[in-house]
Amino acid sequence: MPEVVVYMLEGRTLEQKRGLIKDITAAVVKNAGAKPEAVTVSLVETAKTAKGKGGVLFSEMPAG
Amino acid sequence: MPEVVVYMLEGRTLEQKRGLIKDITAAVVKNAGAKPEAVTVSLVETAKTAKGKGGVLFSEMPAG
Amino acid sequence: MPEVVVYMLEGRTLEQKRGLIKDITAAVVKNAGAKPEAVTVSLVETAKTAKGKGGVLFSEMPAG
Amino acid sequence: MPEVVVYMLEGRTLEQKRGLIKDITAAVVKNAGAKPEAVTVSLVETAKTAKGKGGVLFSEMPAG
Amino acid sequence: MPEVVVYMLEGRTLEQKRGLIKDITAAVVKNAGAKPEAVTVSLVETAKTAKGKGGVLFSEMPAG
Amino acid sequence: MPEVVVYMLEGRTLEQKRGLIKDITAAVVKNAGAKPEAVTVSLVETAKTAKGKGGVLFSEMPAG
Known part of the structure; x- marks a missing residue:
């Protein structure tokens, strides 16, 4: 403890995940x-088809 | 903020997910x-093999 | 099911909470x-002392 | 209610999951x-590439 | 790990919480x-004013 | 996004929380x-009466 949970879009590289955890x-x-x-x-x-911001799916949003 | 997390069974269509988010x-x-x-x-x-209700997996439950 | 969890700042009225749930x-x-x-x-x-955005606590942020 | 969420590594068998739920x-x-x-x-x-303990990914940890 | 989170109404006794954890x-x-x-x-x-089922707050529901 | 949730015991100071968020x-x-x-x-x-490790409430554990 503490236990940390990060809700994020898929698609990060192994290196990014390693850095996040560390x-x-x-x-x-x-x-x-x-x-x-x-x-x-x-x-x-x-x-990206299962997460949204501002009411819009990330899969249907212009990249940014 | 607020951040909303919905725990649900997989299998919804893109249209259903779009509607949920919206x-x-x-x-x-x-x-x-x-x-x-x-x-x-x-x-x-x-x-369905990783969620249950009443102590029973959804994969082993009659549909309903 | 589904189960929904909403992470939000405290301070909403009962009426707001009733509307959110409904x-x-x-x-x-x-x-x-x-x-x-x-x-x-x-x-x-x-x-507000236990939540932040952009690395800043809500309790130390200008209202907005 | 209550609603229980278990954060765990993938790889458990169906029998293990059934027992957990039950x-x-x-x-x-x-x-x-x-x-x-x-x-x-x-x-x-x-x-195992998306979870860590002690700052180290489970995928890069000696089994134990 | 695993980490378990239980979302429940407040009001349980210490004995109940001890039993849940154990x-x-x-x-x-x-x-x-x-x-x-x-x-x-x-x-x-x-x-009970911050949780609902069937769209109704537990605080405004007949006990049951 | 990402959204981070940290499950921890109460009792941290404002300075600790500010540092965690930052x-x-x-x-x-x-x-x-x-x-x-x-x-x-x-x-x-x-x-501490609502969290446990090893099946024991933190409120009933020797400090450590």
């Missing part, structure tokens, strides 16, 4: 006084 | 005083 | 083919 | 005074 | 092959 | 190619 964990350890081995981070990846 | 966003804008572009909705879709 | 449920029933009595909506309310 | 539901019914048919459990499965 | 953890250990000390369970408690 | 956001911007103003972080704080 740097988010470091942020939690630094600021919450947690031991690294107690921190878990889960990336919940969603297709 | 109408949930409208419900949040109308009732929470949020700007549309600040509202995100993520559909977390789960296989 | 209209989000209607959006799910209409678009996902769910029965109303199977849809749950949980509002997870967070203090 | 036994977690029983635990909720026994301790929270809920009716079985009101309890939902969703297993959110994440690839 | 029995859900046992269910995960038994079925997912996890070590007990790796399993976390968080109870996210919501007021 | 540094987690920076980790997401750096690794996921997101714009800062699109990243939200919610801290879902749970009482």
Whole structure:
């Protein structure tokens, strides 16, 4: 603990995911006084056809 | 903000997902005083073999 | 099912919460083919000192 | 209600998932005074390349 | 890991919460092959004015 | 997007929360190619009587 869940679009590379896990964990350890081995981070990846912003699916949005 | 997460079975059509995102966003804008572009909705879709109700997997339940 | 979770700042009125629950449920029933009595909506309310955007706490942000 | 969400690595067998749903539901019914048919459990499965502990991806960790 | 999150109404006693944590953890250990000390369970408690079923707030529903 | 949710025990200071929001956001911007103003972080704080590890409530655990 803490447990971190990140809701994001699929499509990130392995390198990006490795960096997310590493740097988010470091942020939690630094600021919450947690031991690294107690921190878990889960990336919940969603297709662009299953996530939206402003009421519009990401799959039907101009890139940006 | 707000951020909405919907836990549901997989299998909905693109049209259904588009409608969910659009109408949930409208419900949040109308009732929470949020700007549309600040509202995100993520559909977390789960296989019928990974979700249950009443202690029974949806994959092993009579349809209904 | 589906189960909906809304992450939002605390401070909404009872009337706003009632409307959120009612209209989000209607959006799910209409678009996902769910029965109303199977849809749950949980509002997870967070203090302005426990939520941020752009790296800044809402409690330390100009209103907007 | 209650609604239970389990964040776990993918790779469990159908038998394991069936047991998780059944036994977690029983635990909720026994301790929270809920009716079985009101309890939902969703297993959110994440690839080993999208989850980490101690800042390290499970895909890059020695098994253990 | 796994990490379990339970979305429920507030109002359970300490004894009920202790039982939930204990029995859900046992269910995960038994079925997912996890070590007990790796399993976390968080109870996210919501007021009856912030949760609904069938489009109706629990605070405005007949008990049942 | 991405949206980050952190499940943690209550009791952190404002300074700790400010740091968590700031540094987690920076980790997401750096690794996921997101714009800062699109990243939200919610801290879902749970009482020690509503969270457990290894089947034991934090409120009934020796500090450590």
